[in-house]
Amino acid sequence: MPKQEVAVVGIGQTKFRSKRRDVNIPEMIYEAVDMALKDAELEPGDIDAIIIGNI
């Protein structure tokens, strides 16, 4: 059993395309991160930890 219940509270997605030549890797990721932070009305300092990955 979880000690704490867990919920999704903020969501960000970029547009998905065959090639995103308009942005580099960090810029592309930041699009989604910024959208999720704004969605939850949080600042980067409010986040305790980052879980990140690609294939």
Place this chain on the structure above:
Amino acid sequence: MDHFEGINFSELWTGIDAAPGYLKPVVKIATGGTTGSSLAICGYHNIASGIYDKVLVVGWEKLNEGGATTGIITAFDPVWERPSLAGALGPLALMAGMYSAKYGITPEQAAKVTVKNRSNAANNPFAHLQMPDITIDYVMSSQVISYPLRLHDCCPQSEGACALIFANEKEAKKITDTPAWFHAVETAHYYTFGTDDKMYDLPTATIASKKAYKRAGIKNPIKDLDVAEIYEPTSWSELSWTEALGFCKPGDGGKLLDEGITQMSGELPVNPSGGVLSTNPIGATALVRVAEAAIQIMDRGGKRQVPDVEKALAMGFGGSLWTEVMILGNEPLR
């Protein structure tokens, strides 16, 4: 993984520069196709354990300096598997062929999955391949990639990112009136030499979904779930995996689709977002399933919203025939 993007230690670029990881714990996860769902499950455990209050979970893909198939080939046994099963499409074509032979599923039924999902994608502003006017003939007359898979039976390769914020109950209630609560997260591994495997009926999906349903109190997935976002790399896989997830009996995936149950207007819409057949930013793909399940729970889907969603399923699938299943709900499970 470094092979895929052509850069090493990508977490330095991405976890600290792009995501706000400076002076914070940063964890990098790479599990192939399931990367996105593994990220979500890791984020879940970080909150569920009581260690953290709020975590940021990010999946991404930008392959223009690397190559997916080049990377995937190195994961397979060099003697027994590389000649026949390396890459993504070889095993998926074998799965489709054997599934079709076993149950009499037709190429028309597979094409119908692509038509459903890419028309759904036209309602999703983030989706890569939005094709509102796509037809069965269009799919069936596209070029053969690896028999029986045609071009439009296959998912694309997409670039993009998905970011989710997970929080515990106290924080979640401060942030939003409509959190999407995790009711179950399950992972099932399975691997044998690919050439020894029967290659259909995805056993890990059955194992993981049965455990998840038990945990979430789901007795009849068709009735108890309101929407499912599943990881279908090919049209044939969606038919097979709706069976493996217990939405119907083995061999009835085509019938389930023909009866309209998985359509937007059906009893259990599958992939309102357009699914993987429409959008496949590999390391983000399974996290997008979680995002879209949460969007449905939060009633924020716009034109792709299914009415009155209380429970949603999200699925990840990856290279070692590995499945991850998550159930989300509009209330905490308790």
